[in-house]
Amino acid sequence: MANPHAPDPERVARVTSAFTANADGSEHSLCASSADVAAVDGAGVVLILHGRALGTVCSSNAIVEAVEEVQYSLGEGPCLEAFATRAPVLIPDLAARDVVRWPGFRDGALAIGVRAAFGFPILVGSVCIGALSLYQRQSGPLNDEQFADALAVAHVTGRTVLDWQSIAGDGSLARQLEHLPANRAVVHQATGKISVQTSESVDDALALLRAYAFSSNRPINDVAADVVRGALLFGARPPR
Amino acid sequence: MPHQQRLVETLVELADTLVAEYDVIDFMQTLAERSVELVDVSAAGIMLADGAGRLHHAACSSEQMRLVELFELQVEQGPCFDAFREERAVRSDTPDDAARRWPEFAPQAREGGFAAVTAVPLRLRQDGVGALNLFSTADGALDDEDLQIAQALADIATIGILQARLIRDQNVLTNQLETALSSRVGIEQAKGVVAERNTIDVDEAFVLIRRFARNTNRLLSETATGIVDGSLTDQFLAETGSDTPAS
Numbered sequence: 001m002a003n004p005h006a007p008d009p010e011r012v013a014r015v016t017s018a019f020t021a022n023a024d025g026s027e028h029s030l031c032a033s034s035a036d037v038a039a040v041d042g043a044g045v046v047l048i049l050h051g052r053a054l055g056t057v058c059s060s061n062a063i064v065e066a067v068e069e070v071q072y073s074l075g076e077g078p079c080l081e082a083f084a085t086r087a088p089v090l091i092p093d094l095a096a097r098d099v100v101r102w103p104g105f106r107d108g109a110l111a112i113g114v115r116a117a118f119g120f121p122i123l124v125g126s127v128c129i130g131a132l133s134l135y136q137r138q139s140g141p142l143n144d145e146q147f148a149d150a151l152a153v154a155h156v157t158g159r160t161v162l163d164w165q166s167i168a169g170d171g172s173l174a175r176q177l178e179h180l181p182a183n184r185a186v187v188h189q190a191t192g193k194i195s196v197q198t199s200e201s202v203d204d205a206l207a208l209l210r211a212y213a214f215s216s217n218r219p220i221n222d223v224a225a226d227v228v229r230g231a232l233l234f235g236a237r238p239p240r
Numbered sequence: 241m242p243h244q245q246r247l248v249e250t251l252v253e254l255a256d257t258l259v260a261e262y263d264v265i266d267f268m269q270t271l272a273e274r275s276v277e278l279v280d281v282s283a284a285g286i287m288l289a290d291g292a293g294r295l296h297h298a299a300c301s302s303e304q305m306r307l308v309e310l311f312e313l314q315v316e317q318g319p320c321f322d323a324f325r326e327e328r329a330v331r332s333d334t335p336d337d338a339a340r341r342w343p344e345f346a347p348q349a350r351e352g353g354f355a356a357v358t359a360v361p362l363r364l365r366q367d368g369v370g371a372l373n374l375f376s377t378a379d380g381a382l383d384d385e386d387l388q389i390a391q392a393l394a395d396i397a398t399i400g401i402l403q404a405r406l407i408r409d410q411n412v413l414t415n416q417l418e419t420a421l422s423s424r425v426g427i428e429q430a431k432g433v434v435a436e437r438n439t440i441d442v443d444e445a446f447v448l449i450r451r452f453a454r455n456t457n458r459l460l461s462e463t464a465t466g467i468v469d470g471s472l473t474d475q476f477l478a479e480t481g482s483d484t485p486a487s
Contacts, residue, residue: 049418054425125410129417162413173420181424188425189442192432192468202429202468228432228442 005088007152015152019160027176030160031058038142038150040134042114044068045122045157046079047130047180053080055180057130057161063112064135070108071133072184073220075210077105078119079131086128088150089119093139104214115139120154124162132157183221190224198235208234247389250274254396264404268299271372271397276301278393279386281374282354285309286362287320288370288401295324295370305375308352311345312373318345319359320371327368329391330359331381349375358382360391362398369398423461430464434476448480455479 007015019033027045034043042064045057053072059065071077081101082089091099094106094115109117116136121128132154134142142150164174173181187209194205209227212234213220226232254271268286275284285300287309295313300306312318319342322330332338333356338346349357354375362369372394374382382390427449434445453463456479466472 047417047421049414049421052422052425054421124414125407127411127414129414161417162410165413165417168416170416171420173417173424177417177421181421181428185424185428188428189432189435192429192434193436194432195429195468196433196436228435 005151007148007155011148011152012155015149015156016159019156025176027058030157030176031060031064034132034153034157035060035134037153038134038146040118040142040146041137042067042135043153044079044133044135045130045161046071046133047161047177048080048083049129051084054130055184057177057180063114063137064133066112067109067114067117067135068133069219070105070112073210073213074102074104074108075207076102077109077133078102078117079133080119082119082121082131083128086121086123088121088147090141091117092141095139109135113137116141118142118150120150122154122158122161124158129158129161186221186224186228190227193227194234197233205234247278250278250393251396254393254400264401265299267400267404268397271393272299272301275372275374275390275393279374279382279390280376281358281382282377283375285320285373285375286370286397287313287324287373288362289324289368293368295320298370300373304352305373308349308354308375309373311348315344315348317342318349319357320373323359323361323371324368327361327363329361329387330357331387332357333381334379353377355379356381358387358390360387360394362394362401364395364398364402367398367402369401372397419461423464426461426464426468430467433467437477438480452476452479 015037018037022033023029031043031045034045035041042060044059044064044067046068047054047057053075056068056072059068071079078089078091093099094110094117099106114135114137116139118134120132122130122132132150134150164176168174190209191202191205194208195202198205198208200208209224210220213223216223223232227234272284272286275281283300283302283305285305286298287295288298289295297306297309297313300309309320312320319330319332332341335346335350335355338349338357354377356376356379358374358381360372362371372390374390430449431442431445434448435442438445438448449463449467450460453460463472467476
């Protein structure tokens, strides 16, 4: 099954050189290079496997970090859609009237000062392992060069993540990705507790947690922490 | 000289397999059989190198050929070895010539009824992947034109093999990532489940989970999955019920 958005090899070679020149082995240089090469205000990389968002690998600045937090908290946004459709998702103006998808993400991103959002699936072979987000403070589409570069950046990002894992070896997690499970441990613990409190699956429990975080306008990790320390209960406890 | 049509059909057939998912062994078999049709030889065989650079038999067009190739591997001498190591085509026109160059291998080839042998390397830039053996029962190895065709077939085969390996390696790494990350998620979820059920904190819950895993000789990740999906709930309660502190 050929990929209709396969980046051209010459561009991939050029982007690879640029990434290698700036690489310091950390995930931070990955995002910095991504934003740089695509010539955008901000870039973020998210790992998604088996439909489950596993976390942000890196964000090129604090604004991107905040927007990725919104995306994770709500479980909606350009990254997740790019992953689901395995195709680029291009929103040149989040404030435009015809942007009806992800109202929560849209409002959150606009409030942070992001006006345009673009998501690109990260494909290695035929497997999608996540997505690359590109953000702009001003509205406007990516030009042809930026679009083509973004496809190449997504490709090189995927290869880089796999390279990191190949160094770590079987049974270990790449050190550049160690922060992913750690950052959201409290969220997963909370979903475990909520699943028991409500007799729901952990996936449904996560949806409940997200909905509560959205409606109370609080960061999901804070709400999760309250759940974990018993300060916040969902539904009735089962009788002992 | 092969019919143009047949040659083109073969190249298309081989190129098609590069796009679709395919079985490398089947691909090699096809290549061996088509080689015999397209160039003036009696039998063809393919050897592939493993990670350590040792050649192994991959496919061939006849049983007779297979026996000779297996022998070649045993004595580690012969046209395939030379083509692979020296990264160039190797030709031997007569049994006497073969006997001079490969004294151990040559008698076995003769026994198999083969008089002339040709071998071309399977390689792409720095990657040496193996070699293609082409044997004839009559004297006279491949002429230049047939040699070019043989090398073209070998080149396509090499691309196919390297592509298949790349995909396999990528899948291995993707699975490692998925396993490592999913198992952490599962363990945290299980801590929450056990903490809630037993009215303890998540650290105490983790102690119980680890103890259970040890006592029942299970992996931590497996235990976590079973706690979260409910399949180990009863067993876990039975094992750890008496350990829960009074709330």
